[in-house]
Amino acid sequence: MNNETLKIFDDNKKTLGVATREEVHTKGLWHETFQCWIISHEENKTYIHLQVRSPFKKDWPNLLDITAAGHLLEHESIKDGVRELKEEIGLDVPFESLIPLEVVRYCVKKGSFIDNEFAHVFLLENNQPFDDYHLQHEEVSGMVKVKFEDFKELFLGNKTKIEIQGFTYNEESLKEKIHHFVSKDQFVPHSFNYYEKIIQLIDNKIS
Template sequence: MEQELLKIFDDNKKEVGVASRNEVHQIGYWHEVFHCWFVGRENDISYIYLQLRSPVKKDYPGLYDITAAGHLLADENVEDGVREIEEELGVKVNFRELVSLGVIDYIVTRESFIDKEIANVFLFKTNNRLEDFHLQKEEVAGMVKAKFSDFEALWKGKINQIKLSGFFVNEMGEKHLMEETVGKNRFVPHQEIFYQTVIEKIKDQL
């Protein structure tokens, strides 16, 4: 995976070539990614779905993250990113069913890891329930949902913790129900302005 080839861009977002995924994060090249947030409604309450990253992931193991996301390879376009949904979650979605939330650029830097992402962000208004997800265990260890209003309040600094409910998959591949109350430290450290921007864009579509 570290040798996957990605398109790279300069600071003006002009494409300048191709580099391996490892080089992209070591040197800090801008590169394209695909993000898809699932939001559904139950009993007139909107919920946002979050994946629990596998504990064996190199980056941010065991943290909660975007419902489905991944890098766009050098020979892929944005529409190809929809494959991430089926690969990670076992749910087949047509690209035409997605609502574009635009492109959001952001940077996360830690130690020798530089992540400069050009994120193509989408919303999927889902009718799926938690039992419909069949996870790629190498990538995703669980799936949870939170009230969208709580998720918004957390990232706007109005509350310090939110309740998540869902399931995790153990090493034997068995699903176990779970509930957890978490703060921001349990999420992948995307910039707070990134979370806030995505929340506002989703609200515009609900």
């Protein structure tokens, strides 16, 4: 995977060429990613769906994260990003069903790992049964949903814990239902500004 090649850019999004994924993250080169947040509507409530990262992931294992996301490879267009939905959570949808939100400048650093992204962020409404997700276990070990209002209040600092429900797969690959409370430290540590931005973008679409 580290030998995959990605298009690289300057900080004004002018194309510079290509580099391997490893080079991109060691040198902090700007590159493109696809992100999709899924929501559903149940009993007049909006829920946001989150993936549970696999325990085998090198970065931030077992934490809650964007519904589906990934890098756009050198030969891929933004439309090709829908493959992440199919690969990670088994959802086969046309690109046209996605609601474009914004291209978000995303930066995070963890030790020698530097991630500078132009993230193409989308929203998808999916009211199919929650258990219909089929997960790529090397990447995703579970799916949960949370009321969007609770998610918003958590990252705006008005709540310290929120209720999640969903399922995970245990070490024997058996599906287990989960229903408990989580705090911010159980989410991938995207910057506060990132979560604040995503909340604003989704809020604008569902209000």
